[in-house]
Amino acid sequence: MSQTITLADGSVLDVARYPLPDGVTDDGSPLTRAQLATAFGVSANTITDWIAKGMPALSSGQNGVAYEFRLAHCWAWRQARDDRARAAKQRGDQLAAQAALAFRNLDDDQAEDEAALTADDLRKWSEAEYHRNRVAEQRGDLLRADRMRALIEDMIVTFGAAMDNLPDFAEMNFGLSAPQVAQLQSYCDELRLEVRRQVEGRVSQGGAVVPMSGPPPELDLG
Numbered sequence: 001m002s003q004t005i006t007l008a009d010g011s012v013l014d015v016a017r018y019p020l021p022d023g024v025t026d027d028g029s030p031l032t033r034a035q036l037a038t039a040f041g042v043s044a045n046t047i048t049d050w051i052a053k054g055m056p057a058l059s060s061g062q063n064g065v066a067y068e069f070r071l072a073h074c075w076a077w078r079q080a081r082d083d084r085a086r087a088a089k090q091r092g093d094q095l096a097a098q099a100a101l102a103f104r105n106l107d108d109d110q111a112e113d114e115a116a117l118t119a120d121d122l123r124k125w126s127e128a129e130y131h132r133n134r135v136a137e138q139r140g141d142l143l144r145a146d147r148m149r150a151l152i153e154d155m156i157v158t159f160g161a162a163m164d165n166l167p168d169f170a171e172m173n174f175g176l177s178a179p180q181v182a183q184l185q186s187y188c189d190e191l192r193l194e195v196r197r198q199v200e201g202r203v204s205q206g207g208a209v210v211p212m213s214g215p216p217p218e219l220d221l222g
Contacts, residue, residue, distance in 0.1 A: 005073055008054050018076035030058050030068035039071060040078075043168045045181040050078075089153075092200070096149060152199070159195065163188040 003015045020026060037044045051057060051067070055077050058068040167185045170176050176184065 005056055007056055007077070013056070013073075013076055013080055015072055015076040018079035020072055020075055024071075026070060026072040028070070031071055033067050033069075036069045036071070036074060040074075043171050043181070045171060045178055045185075046168055048178070049167075049182070049185050050074075053081075093149075093153070156195070156199070160192060163192050 004012050005015060006012055031039065033044050033047050037047045040047075047055075056070070056073045058070055058073075059065050060067070166188055167181050170184055171181045
């Protein structure tokens with residue numbers, strides 16, 4: 001059975017789609033900002049940042065009234081946000097995979113040279129290129145695209161988690177004020193966006209060398 005709420009941006013969130021973990025219940029009692037921070041294991045400033053990003057609240061904290069939250073609503077909002085992040089990553093992975101298949105390791109001059117080769121020349125060139133790539137890989141000068149992609153994905157996940165936790169870490173260990181934490185959070189968000197732009201920019205360019213995963217296929221050129 002669906003239980004929907006309307007968020008500040010007008011979107012509708014189905015709370016029932018993201019149930020609380022086993023053993024955790026929400027009897028409808030409202031939580032304060034500090035209590036919600038304790039429940040999620042983050043700082044109160046992180047809760048403030050989430051509010052600014054659209055996390056639902058029962059009361060908006062205006063006119064001297066403190067913010068109040070439903071645990072189930074906030075949990076569902078976080079899970080939905082994580083789902084969107086995973087979907088965006090999956091779309092990026094698909095783009096990278098498509099680009100890896102589509103891009104060719106030839107510039108315009110090389111393409112013209114290849115067009116003039118005979119079928120036998122192309123076969124010999126392919127075999128030589130395959131062996132060059134194999135030797136380069138064994139020397140460590142060349143990495144397979146799938147391994148590099150997995151490495152970059154792991155690095156991005158680690159980097160993203162670090163950027164999420166850095167404001168809390170800095171606040172708890174260095175006694176930053178709320179404005180300082182907000183400034184650091186803004187910097188981390190901008191840095192994550194810049195890294196994403198740079199990665200997507202590199203993905204949209206052709207690679208220099210793409211190692212082959214097996215022996216070159218026989219060319220049927222008639």
